[in-house]
Amino acid sequence: xxxxxxxxxxxxxxxxLLDDGGYRREAGRFVLEGAxxxxxxAQSGLRFHAVLATARAMEQYPAQWALLExxxxxxxxxxxxxxxxxxxxxxxQGMFAVCGMPVMGTEWPRAAEGKRxxxxxxxxxxxxxxxxxxxxxxxxxxxxxxxxEGCDPYNPKTLRASMGGMFRLPLYRADVPALRAxxxxxxxxxxxxxxxxxxxxxxxxxxxGNEGGxxxxxxxxxxxxxxxxxxxxxxxxxxxxxxxxIVMWESQRADFRRQMSDEDAAATRR
Numbered sequence: 001x002x003x004x005x006x007x008x009x010x011x012x013x014x015x016x017l018l019d020d021g022g023y024r025r026e027a028g029r030f031v032l033e034g035a036x037x038x039x040x041x042a043q044s045g046l047r048f049h050a051v052l053a054t055a056r057a058m059e060q061y062p063a064q065w066a067l068l069e070x071x072x073x074x075x076x077x078x079x080x081x082x083x084x085x086x087x088x089x090x091x092x093q094g095m096f097a098v099c100g101m102p103v104m105g106t107e108w109p110r111a112a113e114g115k116r117x118x119x120x121x122x123x124x125x126x127x128x129x130x131x132x133x134x135x136x137x138x139x140x141x142x143x144x145x146x147x148x149e150g151c152d153p154y155n156p157k158t159l160r161a162s163m164g165g166m167f168r169l170p171l172y173r174a175d176v177p178a179l180r181a182x183x184x185x186x187x188x189x190x191x192x193x194x195x196x197x198x199x200x201x202x203x204x205x206x207x208x209g210n211e212g213g214x215x216x217x218x219x220x221x222x223x224x225x226x227x228x229x230x231x232x233x234x235x236x237x238x239x240x241x242x243x244x245x246i247v248m249w250e251s252q253r254a255d256f257r258r259q260m261s262d263e264d265a266a267a268t269r270r
Contacts, residue, residue, distance in 0.1 A: 015086065018156055025101075029101065033156065034093050037163075037164060038095055041164070050075075051074070053068075116206075119206065120150055121148045123151065123208065127157055130161020131161050135241075135244065188215040208243055211239070214237070
């Protein structure tokens with residue numbers, strides 16, 4: 001195993017990958033930090049370029065380290081000072097990996113299959129994006145569509161907030177006409193009490209907009225309609241991640257109820 005220092009070209013590249021979204025996109029690589037996240041990426045089949053860890057991390061996370069050693073990437077040991085220099089977390093675990101970006105999906109599930117999608121337009125907060133990815137995976141959505149000029153899905157904060165969901169949930173780039181052409185009923189989520197309350201159907205695609213400005217007017221005009229989440233009190237809108245969670249839960253609840261009903265019926269027959 002090679003011991004790596006702060007002047008190594010790989011370390012300099014990692015710094016650029018951590019700090020610069022444009023450089024990440026150009027290089028087609030990103031940096032993961034943390035034993036669990038690195039292990040999740042390995043189990044999800046991501047392509048690894050390099051794995052780095054401190055002696056303490058190798059000892060503290062033996063199962064994860066053994067998994068990472070087996071994937072065939074170059075393996076390096078670093079000291080604690082270098083690990084601390086690469087992280088912006090309060091309690092770093094001392095384990096990193098440089099991975100290749102997965103190719104975004106180009107053919108999403110058809111609406112006729114009863115699938116549901118969530119689209120995010122211009123969502124800027126990496127923590128919001130990561131939380132939405134994590135929830136979308138947990139609630140069984142078919143994928144997440146990224147629209148407009150949103151934040152980089154491979155921002156370190158997004159990756160941490162997604163808890164590995166970024167490696168497993170299909171991500172797509174599309175616009176409203178493309179979604180409608182695939183048979184989806186595309187609905188813009190707006191904080192407007194005059195808009196209809198969300199009433200999900202199979203084959204829906206919902207759009208959550210920018211944290212400050214919401215869904216763009218031209219995007220709303222291209223959609224099949226608008227929907228809203230009823231609110232009380234003086235709140236004018238919800239946090240993007242909170243709104244997305246409610247929309248995704250409502251969109252999946254009918255499926256959950258049907259599944260539970262089928263299970264109850266099966267239990268009664270037994």
